[in-house]
Amino acid sequence: MAYKITSQCISCNLCLSACPNDAVKMIDDRPWIDPNLCTNCVDTVYTVPQCKAGCPTCNGCVKEPTDYWEGWFANYNRIIAKLTNKQDYWENWFNCYSQKFAEQLSQRHQDEKAVSC
Ligand code: SF4
Numbered sequence: 621m622a623y624k625i626t627s628q629c630i631s632c633n634l635c636l637s638a639c640p641n642d643a644v645k646m647i648d649d650r651p652w653i654d655p656n657l658c659t660n661c662v663d664t665v666y667t668v669p670q671c672k673a674g675c676p677t678c679n680g681c682v683k684e685p686t687d688y689w690e691g692w693f694a695n696y697n698r699i700i701a702k703l704t705n706k707q708d709y710w711e712n713w714f715n716c717y718s719q720k721f722a723e724q725l726s727q728r729h730q731d732e733k734a735v736s737c
């Protein structure tokens with residue numbers, strides 16, 4: 621089961637350099653994850669998928685379900701989490717990490733703009 625790029629991707633290209641397996645490619649100026657190269661970051665030094673961890677949109681790269689029932693349970697869990705206001709620990713972690721990362725990125729862009737003026 622590989623990760624995939626979703627419509628929420630803003631083409632910031634951060635995942636290209638973040639992937640330890642060089643699985644993220646550019647096709648027609650849009651990132652695409654080669655399912656034959658993506659290992660979900662298993663067997664690397666990382667404990668979490670690097671594309672998702674660094675994605676500033678939170679849902680620009682998501683795990684692709686392998687079969688109907690995995691997709692069904694993923695949707696079910698997401699809806700139940702919304703209805704009960706409970707979220708998965710890792711979902712919270714990723715959201716928090718991505719938000720901080722996006723803030724730092726934005727700050728760095730502002731600093732670079734200020735220096736170049
Ligand atoms: S890090 Fe996220 S938003 Fe940036 S290119 Fe990759 S999937 Fe798209």
Ligand code: SF4
Pocket residue numbers: 623638639640641642643644653657658659660661669670671672
């Ligand atoms: S899950 Fe890991 S191996 Fe797969 S595309 Fe993302 S960073 Fe690359």
